[in-house]
Amino acid sequence: MKKRLLALLLAVCLLVPAFSLPAAAASANINMEIQTARMLGILSTEMSQNLDAPVTRAEFAQMMVAASVYRDSLGEQSAVGTLFPDVTSETPSAEYIRIAVQQGWISGYTDGTFRPNDPVTLEVACTSALKMLGYKTSELSGPFPTAQLSKATELGLRDQITSGQGAQLTRAECAVLMYNTLTATTSGGQTYGSSLGLTITEGEVDASGALRQNLDGPYIAAAGEVLPFAPATIYRNGQISTSSELNQYDVYYYSESLNAVWIYTNRAAGRITAVSPSASAPTAVTIAGLSYKIGSSSVAYRISALSGGGVGQVVTLLLGMDDEVVGIVTEEEVDQTYYGVVESTNRTLTVQDGADVLQVVKVLCTDGTVRAFQVDKNLNYPEGWLLSIHASEEGEKVQPLNGRSVGGLFDSNAMTLGEYKLANDVKILDTGTEGGGVVIRPDRLNGVNLSTGDVRYYELNEKGEISHLILDDVTGDIWTYGCLVGISNRSDSTGLGSIQPDAVLMKIVSGLATGSLLDDIWKGLTGNTGKLISLILGTIADNTDGLVGSIIGSVASGAQYTYMVDGMPTTASADIKYPVLAGGIAVRTESNGNVRAMAQLQPILIDGLGAAYATSGDKRYELSDNMQVYLWHMGVYYKTTLASINAEDYYLTGWYDNFGCTAGGQVRILMALKKN
Structure with a gap:
């Protein structure tokens, strides 16, 4: 859940272009503080339009109330007539001014006026913030405003505010002041923000939690429903989207202050197999082997024993933020179909109604979730098979999928594949024929021409749009990538016995140090083995997966491989040999851990490095989202980060996948060698 909330916070950061930050708010920290102030309503939408404008006394009263426990009682106070000659009950900010004055945070002038449009100075703002924290003027040491400004500095109220x-003060500076007030210590020794239900950790507001608290929702869309406003930013299942369309049973949240909406279309359908902790008061429900937290009292009642629901009931759960169950569909309205690839099957003995065999198949669905379904004990469901599971009021029906292919240019901007339109919430799964797969974002395939051989299956929704797309190892993302450190138990009859990964890599490093071309070194190494090239050419015909040049079987002696994955050593055995020499390799394994395929990655000498790409001469290579970065020293790989290396102080070798994946060719391993 914490990761999901953090994703929300990062999503909010994307909203920054919706308004301009003043020069005083240029730092990342101030930006985050202003965003948090917006989330909490301390900065209204109108104030955010011009953060450089001087804040007025009326606006500052509004900001203080929004940063207090009184923010939830607005509108509950009865009208009291004229507060000041220049603030009447008809004044839009009157309610805020009334609360701020009644609490003693701010006062009128000696002539009896409030002057709501006058600007607020640093000393006035700090004095008001101190009063909110419970500090009395009589307890401060020194005259006004020296005492107030000194105490404000001591408490951190003036942090990142440069005005003297x-x-x-500008609206941005007052927003920072209010943020600092939330994290400051009160006169009673407590953190002020905690009194508002906020979580303060190491002097910072848990902004993701603050966002969650201030979202409107969840709401469940009815047929034909539209959003209550036109949002500037739309998130659909956690991804940026251009469509604000709502379909029946979609779950949505929105924030008018952030001008953003979050739409979730995920559902879980099937027969309930368990509820916990009790049948009469469930807080979690299990469907298809997965447990979901119940986030609605009405849902809890509908699947409780008190209403006749529970285990055995066929339902569709409507999932909102953090995959909480916020709605439920039952009886004839239940209609949900999953599509996916078989990961594993298991037959076990059951004695519930006498001794019998129970078969359960685990399916990786197109939404990335592995679900378990009970199937006919007499049928076989091999790993890698494609299945559909239809949940209706009668239960769950599992069926094999016949191949259904489509090809064409994939355009994630126009959301099209060839002549077909892609659904706004299209689910894409890249798979291997041995089972397993990874969920793919549409932008990962942007600009890629998919052949009919790249697509194992596609499904259309009622609008004729592609709603589910299952690929056949198009991206290369289903492979595990690592750095080869050892090969053992090899027979010299293959011609590979003289090659040691360290020696090969040392020769590459030597070539880098003397300025030799990496391609020439690599060709020289592979050519020196003599039998290696002929071995590759002689066994390509045995490639069972259709990956040109990626899976090469040798004589039946086999080998054991040791390689680093994310900084950890991994050992795998194979009954056949693979011509991997050194550096980056790609591995695919079956569910039992046996190696199904292994391929050598291609090395490139990197002379330029960006945040998402690397250059080698005049060629540009995309960096994988999960690229591993290592510092290599004396034959040892030390895992590090991209930010810790550069192309000026290190020799950089990239290892990219070039073994035939249509949307491959990404740098999977980056190896750095310090020049000195």
Whole structure:
């Protein structure tokens, strides 16, 4: 859940272009503080339009109330007539001013006026913040405003505010001041923000939690429903989207202050197999082997024993943020179909109604979730098979999928594949024929021409749009990538016995140090083995997966391989040999751990490095989202980060996949060698 909330916070950060930050708010920290102030309503939408404008006394009263426990009681106070000659009950900000004055945070002038449109100075704002924290003027040491400004500095209220005494504060600076107030210590020794239900950790507001608290929702869309406003930013299942369309049973949340909406279309359908902790008061429900937290009292009642629901009931759960169950569909309205690839099957003995065999198949569905379904004990469901599972009021029906292919240019901007339109919430799964797979974002395939051989299956929704797309190892992302460190138990009859990964890599490093071309070194190494090239050419015909040049079987002696994955050593045995020499390799394994395929990655000498790409001469290579970065020293790989290396102080070798995946060719391993 914490990761999902963090994703929400990062999503909010994307909203920054919706308004301009003043020069004083240029730092990342101030930006985050302003965003948090917006989430909490301290900065209204109108104030956010011009953060450089001086904040008025009326606006500052509004900001203080929004940063207090009184923010939830607005509108509950009865009208009290005229507060000040220049603030009447008809004044839009009157309610905020009334609360701020009643609490003693701010006062009127000696002439009886409030002057709501006058600007607020640093000393006035700090004095008001101190009063919110419970500090009395009589307890401060020194005259006004020296005592107030000194105490404000001590408490951190002036952190990242550059304005001095007498200066008029901008809206941005007052937002930072209110943020600092939330994290400051009260006169009673407590953190002020905690009194508002906020979580303060190491002097910072848990902004993701604050966002969650201030979202409107969840709401469940009815047929034909539209959003209550036109949002500037739309997130659909956690991804940026251009469509605000709502379909029946979609779950949505929105924030008018952030001008954003979050739409979720995920559902879980099938027969309930368990509820916990009790049948009469469930807080979690299990469907298809997965447990979901119940986030609605009405849902809890509908699947409880008190309403006749529970285990055995066929339902569709409507999932909102953090995959919480916020709605439920039952009886004839239940209609949900999953599509996916078989990961494993298991037959076990059951004695519930006498001794019998129970078969359960685990399916990786197109939404990335592995679900378990009971199937006919007499049928076989091999790993890698494609299945559909249809949940209706009668239960769950599992069926094999016949291949259904489509090809064409994939355009994630126009959301099209060839002549077909892609659904806004299209689910894409890249798979291997041995089972397993990974969920793919549409932008990962942008600009890729898919052949009919790249697509194992596609499904259309009622609008004729592709709603589910299952690929056949198009991206290369289903492979495990690592750095080869050892090969043992090899027979010299293959011609590979003289090659050691360290020696090969040392020769590459030597070539880098002397300025030799990496391609020439690599060709020289592979050519020196003599039998290696002929072995590759002689066994390509035995490629069972259709990956040109990627799976090469040798004589039946086999080998054991040791390689680093994410900084950890991994050992795998294979009954056949694979011509991997050194550096980056790609591995695919079956569910039992046996190696199904292994391929050598191609090395490139990197002379330029960006955040998402690397250059080698005049060629540009995309960096994988999960690229591993290593510092290599004396034959040892030390895992590090992209930010810790550069192309000026290190020799950089990239290892990219070039074994035939249509959307492959990404740098999977980056190896750095310090030049000195």
